[in-house]
Amino acid sequence: MIEFERALEEVLRRTRRLDIESLSLKEAIGSVLAEDVKSKFDIPSFHKSAMDGYAVCAKDIESAPVDLKCVGEIPAGRFYPGKVKKGECVKIMTGSPLPEGADSVVMIEFTESSPPSFILPRKGGGGEESEVLPLDGSETPGDRWGCNLVRILHRVSKGENVCLKGEDIKKGKIVLKKGTVIRAPEVAVLAILGRAKIRGYRRPKASILCTGDELIEPGHRLLKFSHIYNSNGPMLRSLLSSMNIENQYLGIAKDKEEDLREKMKKGLKDDLLILSGGVSMGDYDLVPKVLRSCGVKIIFHKVSIKPGKPILFGLRGRNLIFGVPGNPVSTYLTFLILIKPAIEKMIGKKISLEIVKGIIKTDFRQKPGKRKHFLPVDVKMKHNERQIFPVKTYHGSADIASLLPANGFMVVDADVSFLKKNSKVDIILW
Amino acid sequence: MIEFERALEEVLRRTRRLDIESLSLKEAIGSVLAEDVKSKFDIPSFHKSAMDGYAVCAKDIESAPVDLKCVGEIPAGRFYPGKVKKGECVKIMTGSPLPEGADSVVMIEFTESSPPSFILPRKGGGGEESEVLPLDGSETPGDRWGCNLVRILHRVSKGENVCLKGEDIKKGKIVLKKGTVIRAPEVAVLAILGRAKIRGYRRPKASILCTGDELIEPGHRLLKFSHIYNSNGPMLRSLLSSMNIENQYLGIAKDKEEDLREKMKKGLKDDLLILSGGVSMGDYDLVPKVLRSCGVKIIFHKVSIKPGKPILFGLRGRNLIFGVPGNPVSTYLTFLILIKPAIEKMIGKKISLEIVKGIIKTDFRQKPGKRKHFLPVDVKMKHNERQIFPVKTYHGSADIASLLPANGFMVVDADVSFLKKNSKVDIILW
Numbered sequence: 001m002i003e004f005e006r007a008l009e010e011v012l013r014r015t016r017r018l019d020i021e022s023l024s025l026k027e028a029i030g031s032v033l034a035e036d037v038k039s040k041f042d043i044p045s046f047h048k049s050a051m052d053g054y055a056v057c058a059k060d061i062e063s064a065p066v067d068l069k070c071v072g073e074i075p076a077g078r079f080y081p082g083k084v085k086k087g088e089c090v091k092i093m094t095g096s097p098l099p100e101g102a103d104s105v106v107m108i109e110f111t112e113s114s115p116p117s118f119i120l121p122r123k124g125g126g127g128e129e130s131e132v133l134p135l136d137g138s139e140t141p142g143d144r145w146g147c148n149l150v151r152i153l154h155r156v157s158k159g160e161n162v163c164l165k166g167e168d169i170k171k172g173k174i175v176l177k178k179g180t181v182i183r184a185p186e187v188a189v190l191a192i193l194g195r196a197k198i199r200g201y202r203r204p205k206a207s208i209l210c211t212g213d214e215l216i217e218p219g220h221r222l223l224k225f226s227h228i229y230n231s232n233g234p235m236l237r238s239l240l241s242s243m244n245i246e247n248q249y250l251g252i253a254k255d256k257e258e259d260l261r262e263k264m265k266k267g268l269k270d271d272l273l274i275l276s277g278g279v280s281m282g283d284y285d286l287v288p289k290v291l292r293s294c295g296v297k298i299i300f301h302k303v304s305i306k307p308g309k310p311i312l313f314g315l316r317g318r319n320l321i322f323g324v325p326g327n328p329v330s331t332y333l334t335f336l337i338l339i340k341p342a343i344e345k346m347i348g349k350k351i352s353l354e355i356v357k358g359i360i361k362t363d364f365r366q367k368p369g370k371r372k373h374f375l376p377v378d379v380k381m382k383h384n385e386r387q388i389f390p391v392k393t394y395h396g397s398a399d400i401a402s403l404l405p406a407n408g409f410m411v412v413d414a415d416v417s418f419l420k421k422n423s424k425v426d427i428i429l430w
Numbered sequence: 431m432i433e434f435e436r437a438l439e440e441v442l443r444r445t446r447r448l449d450i451e452s453l454s455l456k457e458a459i460g461s462v463l464a465e466d467v468k469s470k471f472d473i474p475s476f477h478k479s480a481m482d483g484y485a486v487c488a489k490d491i492e493s494a495p496v497d498l499k500c501v502g503e504i505p506a507g508r509f510y511p512g513k514v515k516k517g518e519c520v521k522i523m524t525g526s527p528l529p530e531g532a533d534s535v536v537m538i539e540f541t542e543s544s545p546p547s548f549i550l551p552r553k554g555g556g557g558e559e560s561e562v563l564p565l566d567g568s569e570t571p572g573d574r575w576g577c578n579l580v581r582i583l584h585r586v587s588k589g590e591n592v593c594l595k596g597e598d599i600k601k602g603k604i605v606l607k608k609g610t611v612i613r614a615p616e617v618a619v620l621a622i623l624g625r626a627k628i629r630g631y632r633r634p635k636a637s638i639l640c641t642g643d644e645l646i647e648p649g650h651r652l653l654k655f656s657h658i659y660n661s662n663g664p665m666l667r668s669l670l671s672s673m674n675i676e677n678q679y680l681g682i683a684k685d686k687e688e689d690l691r692e693k694m695k696k697g698l699k700d701d702l703l704i705l706s707g708g709v710s711m712g713d714y715d716l717v718p719k720v721l722r723s724c725g726v727k728i729i730f731h732k733v734s735i736k737p738g739k740p741i742l743f744g745l746r747g748r749n750l751i752f753g754v755p756g757n758p759v760s761t762y763l764t765f766l767i768l769i770k771p772a773i774e775k776m777i778g779k780k781i782s783l784e785i786v787k788g789i790i791k792t793d794f795r796q797k798p799g800k801r802k803h804f805l806p807v808d809v810k811m812k813h814n815e816r817q818i819f820p821v822k823t824y825h826g827s828a829d830i831a832s833l834l835p836a837n838g839f840m841v842v843d844a845d846v847s848f849l850k851k852n853s854k855v856d857i858i859l860w
Contacts (some may be wrong), residue, residue, distance in 0.1 A: 020807065024663045025648065025667075025668070026664070026667060026668075026671070029668045029671055030672070043831075044658070044828070045652075045655065045658070046655060048828075050826070050828075052710060052711055052712040052713075061843070065855075067796070074656075075643060075647070075713070075714050076643050076644040076656075076685065076712075076714060077642065077643030077654070077656055077657060077685075078643070078644075078656055079654065079655065079656040093712045093714060094710055094712060094756075095644055095658070095756065096644075096656065097655065097656045105780070108711070147642065163826070163828060167825065168655060168825075168828060168830070168831055169831050175831060175834075176834070180834075182670045183668070183672075183860075184665050184668040184672065184762065185628030185698050185762060185830065185834055185836070186664070186834065187661075187664050187665050187667075187668040187831035188661040188662070188664065188668075188758045188762070188830045188833070189661070189726035189830055189831055189833075189834060190648070190664070191648045191659055191660060191661040191663070191664040191665065192658070192659050192661040192758070192830060193648075193659070194648050194649070194650075194652070194659045195648055196647070196648040196650075196651070197649070198647025212506050212507065212509070212525075213505060213506050213507030213523055214506040214507030214508075214526075215507070217626070218455065218620070218621045218622075218623075218624050218625055218626040219624070219625070219626025219627070220624075220626075222475075222624070224507070224508070224509065225475065225476060225509065225527065226476065226504075226506075226507055226508055226509040226527045228474070228475070228525070228622070229621055229622050229623070229624045230621060231490075231617075231618040231619070231621040231622040232618070233621070234455045234617050234618065234621040235614050235615070235617050235618035236623065237455075237456060237616040237617075238455070238456075238613075238614040238618075239614045240458055241456070241459055242460075242613075242614065245442065255505065255506065255507075255583050265653075280482060280507075280524055281482055281538070282482040282523045282524060283482075283503075283505075283523070284505050284506060284523060289585075326524075326525065328618045328622070331618075332614065332618070334431075334616060352436045355803055365765060382814055384814045385814055394478070395597065395598075396593070398474070398480075398593060398598060399597075399598045400477075400598070400615065400619055400622060401473075401598055401599050401605060401619055402620045403618070403619075404605075404606070404610075404615055404616065405617035406615075430613075
């Protein structure tokens with residue numbers, strides 16, 4: 001039997017980050033970037049209007065109100081192919097490129113124009129708008145742009161309502177570093193840089209195999225009074241799914257070597273195989289033996305924790321195998337403190353497991369034992385402190401219902417028999 | 431233009447919780463239970479051994495060490511069909527039902543047996559084990575059970591190492607209440623109760639439609655210098671996916687009524703349609719007009735927030751329509767403070783949007799305006815307080831890169847021009 005800290009260290013030391021693969025933006029969420037992402041261009045890539053209004057030269061309207069000749073209009077996605085001369089302006093939409101000769105934008109609210117529909121229709125000559133305008137400026141002003149007078153009511157400072165080229169992101173800048181976890185803002189930044197794919201760390205494929213002649217799947221009838229429903233299978237699937245880990249469920253293996261071996265083999269191909277049950281010392285706890293016969297090297301079996309003592313960790317090549325005890329609180333705990341950290345390391349994430357402090361709000365007594373004790377607690381934030389309320393009904397590793405009011409585990413050292421109300425305790429938040 | 435609080439109230443008031451549907455345990459994670467779940471039986475459903483060992487009558491071994499005759503063995507999933515008499519014991523595995531006549535279990539570590547393999551093979555008569563034993567006790571002891579002597583080294587108290595019938599969950603108890611959010615422990619409890627399906631609130635189907643002639647999808651070439659990459663489409667997909675909301679992406683609509691209407695119609699069938707862009711006051715901002723022509727009732731258009739002012743909210747029957755501004759920070763913010771709460775209400779969840787307090791760690795100045803200002807900040811927990819560091823480079827709603835170092839928004843009232851270092855500020859954590 002080894003200490004928990006040693007077990008975690010062994011798991012992390014022997015778990016390798018998975019290889020790198022190409023991910024679409026849709027797949028990337030929650031993944032870890034395996035490359036530095038540079039911007040190949042300035043963002044914005046041109047001086048851009050921040051408002052709907054008129055592009056002007058600030059100097060030209062110092063004595064506002066003034067009237068300017070509106071020589072054109074720039075809808076989004078288009079540009080004005082000419083130069084704005086003294087006494088002229090161009091109608092501009094938010095996001096459109098500032099035309100040459102202009103340095104500022106006057107908001108439409110601070111202008112008057114008459115007649116109101118002085119702009120020629122967007123579609124030049126009544127035909128279909130060309131979707132791809134030449135980039136070489138071969139269109140000349142006047143060809144397709146209307147002209148009219150606009151009264152500018154207020155002056156603006158030079159550069160007002162203009163976003164300068166490169167002000168958001170400079171060309172060549174490393175915008176996202178290797179190791180960044182992709183959230184929605186990172187997706188948006190990748191998209192704005194034109195990236196549809198990224199290089200990220202592969203997520204593991206996982207399998208779950210439950211064992212035990214007593215188990216019946218939920219939704220079916222219990223055939224003997226000594227049968228119970230399988231809760232670990234569905235729970236482990238949920239735990240993996242909530243980490244966005246693809247998982248296949250291999251069902252329930254009978255307590256027979258052949259059946260166990262046959263089903264186990266399917267899961268041993270995956271990066272991660274979680275077996276539930278069959279790891280205690282009972283005569284029918286065949287998991288360690290059958291794992292060995294399948295070429296699994298058992299790194300440890302039994303950790304000094306309560307519940308969860310019989311947890312087993314093994315390797316087959318680079319693939320990880322965990323054997324978790326059959327009682328559901330043990331399964332939940334060992335997933336949280338050993339399997340989840342391993343998955344985080346596989347996908348290149350920072351290990352999120354953290355022991356923090358809280359204030360226990362009742363006296364707590366326990367029979368001192370030999371193992372670190374993890375107990376379900378309800379953690380409430382109040383007055384900027386974590387108030388800890390142990391789940392009173394909790395009475396051991398089978399008592400899965402005691403996890404319902406809980407959102408964390410309190411961690412109590414083996415030799416502690418009493419914790420006074422309002423003393424500091426270690427907790428792990430889920 | 432309405433205030434933010436009013437806008438949120440309008441959104442929530444007009445959003446209905448979706449109907450109830452049957453969900454498998456696999457689908458249920460993150461959903462909200464639409465029924466009270468009762469236990470139809472006791473859990474455990476029999477007095478159960480908590481250990482591998484020998485089932486005994488505690489009174490029988492008061493003078494331990496004593497030798498008992500082992501009259502049988504109970505593997506998991508099986509039961510002993512007879513009664514344990516004075517001077518007898520039955521080998522028992524963790525999780526197996528305590529046989530009649532026994533009231534306690536002695537751990538195997540506190541016993542000695544010789545010869546070591548005194549137990550008859552499990553397979554009665556060399557044939558295959560019958561998987562379905564009769565429940566009526568027609569099997570009699572001795573038929574298939576071995577007999578041998580076991581030395582019990584220590585006495586036990588009555589009930590030791592036994593989990594009593596019903597001690598985890600009593601028959602008839604409401605174990606999970608309507609409104610509970612399903613996490614992994616809830617899945618485990620549902621499973622242990624034998625439930626393979628639950629009744630939960632349906633999750634919305636959502637569509638996303640981006641608009642704007644300037645937009646090109648990431649991964650493609652920009653055809654004009656005035657084009658930009660579409661970041662809102664991928665970001666909105668990520669935001670919905672991270673809430674586990676199925677979404678279809680309708681692509682980019684051109685700034686033409688026909689194209690917009692045609693693509694919009696596909697999304698108006700869904701519970702939620704999010705349109706990006708085209709909601710400002712520009713000449714090409716056609717979204718409100720086309721929405722109206724499709725029978726959408728516009729509830730509000732423009733909210734007094736910065737960024738995100740042009741946000742639009744409409745209804746078509748019970749379906750919600752949001753038009754978010756094209757600049758990505760506006761999109762991110764309005765999703766967080768208006769769309770996410772609506773989705774939470776649809777799926778029966780408690781609204782998670784919460785304004786909490788933090789301590790700003792630098793002086794902060796702004797030009798007072800007319801709208802509530804939301805600014806990206808990095809929130810660090812230190813000494814049990816939330817320390818707020820505004821993202822220094824942030825310069826407006828287009829500046830999506832400024833969300834990268836952030837994990838929250840600071841909320842500053844319109845008329846505030848200065849916040850002193852170490853003063854309390856409102857924040858929204860992502």
